[in-house]
Amino acid sequence: MRLVASDLVMRYPGLSVPALENVGLRLDDGKLITVVGPNGSGKSSLLRVLTGVLAPTSGTVILDDRAISLWRPDALARVMAVVTQSEEPAFALRVDEAVMLGRYAHLGPFSAPSTTDLAAVQGAITRCDLEPMVERRIDTLSGGEWQRVRLARALAQDPRLLILDEPTAALDVRHEMQIFELIRNLVEGGLGAVIVTHHLNLAARFADQMLLLANGRVAASGTPSEVLRTETLREVFEWPVAVTAWTDGTPQVVPLRTGEIPPPA
Amino acid sequence: MKSRHLLFLIGVALLSLAIGIMVGPVSLSPGELWDAIKSSGGEAAPIIRQIRVPRVLLAFLVGGGLAVSGAALQALIRNPLADPYLLGLSGGAGLGAVIAIAAGFGGAWTVPLMAFAGAMLALALVYRLSLVQGRRLDPRVLILAGVIVSAFTGALMSAIMALSDASALRNAFLWLLGGFSGASWPTLGFFVLYALIPLVLLMASARALDLLALGDDSARHLGLDVGKARLIVYLSTGLLTAAAVATCGIIGFVGLVVPHAARRLLGPLHRPLLPAVFLAGGAFLVLADALARTAARPLELPVGVVTAVVGVPLFALLLRRTLT
Numbered sequence: 001m002r003l004v005a006s007d008l009v010m011r012y013p014g015l016s017v018p019a020l021e022n023v024g025l026r027l028d029d030g031k032l033i034t035v036v037g038p039n040g041s042g043k044s045s046l047l048r049v050l051t052g053v054l055a056p057t058s059g060t061v062i063l064d065d066r067a068i069s070l071w072r073p074d075a076l077a078r079v080m081a082v083v084t085q086s087e088e089p090a091f092a093l094r095v096d097e098a099v100m101l102g103r104y105a106h107l108g109p110f111s112a113p114s115t116t117d118l119a120a121v122q123g124a125i126t127r128c129d130l131e132p133m134v135e136r137r138i139d140t141l142s143g144g145e146w147q148r149v150r151l152a153r154a155l156a157q158d159p160r161l162l163i164l165d166e167p168t169a170a171l172d173v174r175h176e177m178q179i180f181e182l183i184r185n186l187v188e189g190g191l192g193a194v195i196v197t198h199h200l201n202l203a204a205r206f207a208d209q210m211l212l213l214a215n216g217r218v219a220a221s222g223t224p225s226e227v228l229r230t231e232t233l234r235e236v237f238e239w240p241v242a243v244t245a246w247t248d249g250t251p252q253v254v255p256l257r258t259g260e261i262p263p264p265a
Numbered sequence: 266m267k268s269r270h271l272l273f274l275i276g277v278a279l280l281s282l283a284i285g286i287m288v289g290p291v292s293l294s295p296g297e298l299w300d301a302i303k304s305s306g307g308e309a310a311p312i313i314r315q316i317r318v319p320r321v322l323l324a325f326l327v328g329g330g331l332a333v334s335g336a337a338l339q340a341l342i343r344n345p346l347a348d349p350y351l352l353g354l355s356g357g358a359g360l361g362a363v364i365a366i367a368a369g370f371g372g373a374w375t376v377p378l379m380a381f382a383g384a385m386l387a388l389a390l391v392y393r394l395s396l397v398q399g400r401r402l403d404p405r406v407l408i409l410a411g412v413i414v415s416a417f418t419g420a421l422m423s424a425i426m427a428l429s430d431a432s433a434l435r436n437a438f439l440w441l442l443g444g445f446s447g448a449s450w451p452t453l454g455f456f457v458l459y460a461l462i463p464l465v466l467l468m469a470s471a472r473a474l475d476l477l478a479l480g481d482d483s484a485r486h487l488g489l490d491v492g493k494a495r496l497i498v499y500l501s502t503g504l505l506t507a508a509a510v511a512t513c514g515i516i517g518f519v520g521l522v523v524p525h526a527a528r529r530l531l532g533p534l535h536r537p538l539l540p541a542v543f544l545a546g547g548a549f550l551v552l553a554d555a556l557a558r559t560a561a562r563p564l565e566l567p568v569g570v571v572t573a574v575v576g577v578p579l580f581a582l583l584l585r586r587t588l589t
């Protein structure tokens with residue numbers, strides 16, 4: 001399964017500056033792309049265009065040789081799962097009920113869940129570490145627990161592609177690392193994933209490719225070492241940084257204190 | 266739905282029907298009811314067959330239909346305060362029906378159709394009024410818009426009735442008060458004709474309603490055709506409400522009270538919830554009608570008075586909870 005976005009331009013009505021200008025991205029099976037950039041750089045717009053929620057002003061998004069706009073919602077949901085930044089459900093479902101909603105596109109209007117459906121839900125619950133809380137109502141969960149429920153629901157869709165908008169924003173270190181490790185494992189198993197995140201260092205450690213956006217344009221793209229360069233980051237984030245290397249060679253970014261002189265590379 | 270819940274609700278529904286058949290100007294004992302069910306003879310049989318049975322069945326189906334409409338609208342606008350009455354659907358349906366009656370083409374087929382047109386127009390107006398600042402739907406504004414549209418349709422109905430001639434006025438007024446005193450086998454038949462398809466469509470949309478309650482983006486990403494699902498819910502609730510208003514006038518709060526209570530018992534998933542809401546809504550309105558017939562004997566209260574007495578305090582409570 002391949003998702004290819006080319007020459008995307010997105011102009012919102014009433015705004016003179018385009019939210020996206022000539023942005024491209026190519027996601028293949030078994031690859032993880034992280035999208036980084038300052039607030040307002042176009043990350044969320046890119047995800048909305050990639051997932052077919054917004055039609056771009058110009059440019060194309062092609063999923064398996066077919067424009068994303070031509071996919072029926074249920075067919076799309078069987079291959080692509082999306083976890084948006086936030087969600088406020090009107091009613092307090094139980095955790096297992098909420099995860100079962102991920103099977104909607106696999107179920108008929110009157111049919112009961114099959115063993116495949118139940119197994120997908122159970123697997124997603126286990127992988128997201130939700131077993132201790134399956135019977136709790138979602139209005140009693142912490143922000144991080146709710147985020148894991150939504151990830152589990154996405155995994156229950158049994159997708160080939162996974163698109164996540166800041167999935168670990170409310171999570172502590174353990175749960176954040178568990179989520180990244182989990183997604184990386186799924187990617188090793190053939191899933192394609194796009195993650196928007198503000199965590200440059202985790203983005204670098206887990207990604208095959210990175211995309212750095214600034215003001216709706218691609219400031220840099222390529223491997224983490226190609227994207228995370230001192231000068232580029234300083235310009236894009238308008239803040240001085242130093243880039244060092246972790247023991248495995250992945251670049252790690254350290255924002256500098258005001259007036260601090262970076263150590264020589 | 267767990268089978269013990271289903272059995273319990275079926276029991277409650279049957280009990281309510283029995284009570285509804287037994288109470289009235291002539292009270293019947295359980296023995297007389299049993300005799301009439303068992304054989305075609307007996308003194309009470311004509312009352313039961315010609316008056317009581319169609320009346321309680323109509324009340325049951327209308328109650329179930331209004332309650333299911335309320336539950337579906339609550340998922341659609343993502344707020345437990347929705348109800349066909351509070352959102353102005355009933356008022357719009359009433360206006361459509363009054364226009365049909367006053368204009369002199371108040372037939373059994375035309376009144377529901379005019380009521381349906383009125384309900385759809387009212388809902389479109391409420392929806393448009395509550396879309397402040399682009400696409401974000403504030404439920405509080407939505408309720409306010411419903412109240413405004415209801416007030417407006419109420420004023421228009423009064424104006425039309427004030428300008429109509431005496432016999433048309435009397436018909437419209439009697440009907441508008443709401444109630445099942447005009448129930449007969451033919452009215453029951455017409456209601457079933459109009460209500461069956463929307464009821465089935467809403468039951469089939471149970472999972473879609475679960476997704477709509479999450480919000481449009483999440484619903485779409487989970488595979489729902491949001492536009493189509495919304496349209497089905499709009500049209501179905503509009504048709505159900507119109508059929509109810511056309512056969513028995515404006516009865517409020519059934520769609521508010523019953524789903525609220527059922528959700529506390531069964532949780533918010535719509536596949537178990539909607540059948541339960543149908544059964545409970547039916548039982549609720551049959552009992553409300555029984556109370557309306559007996560509370561001020563020999564006079565009969567409009568059944569909408571009874572449902573409002575139960576519904577208004579609950580509405581106030583829910584509103585406080587929403588605002589805090």
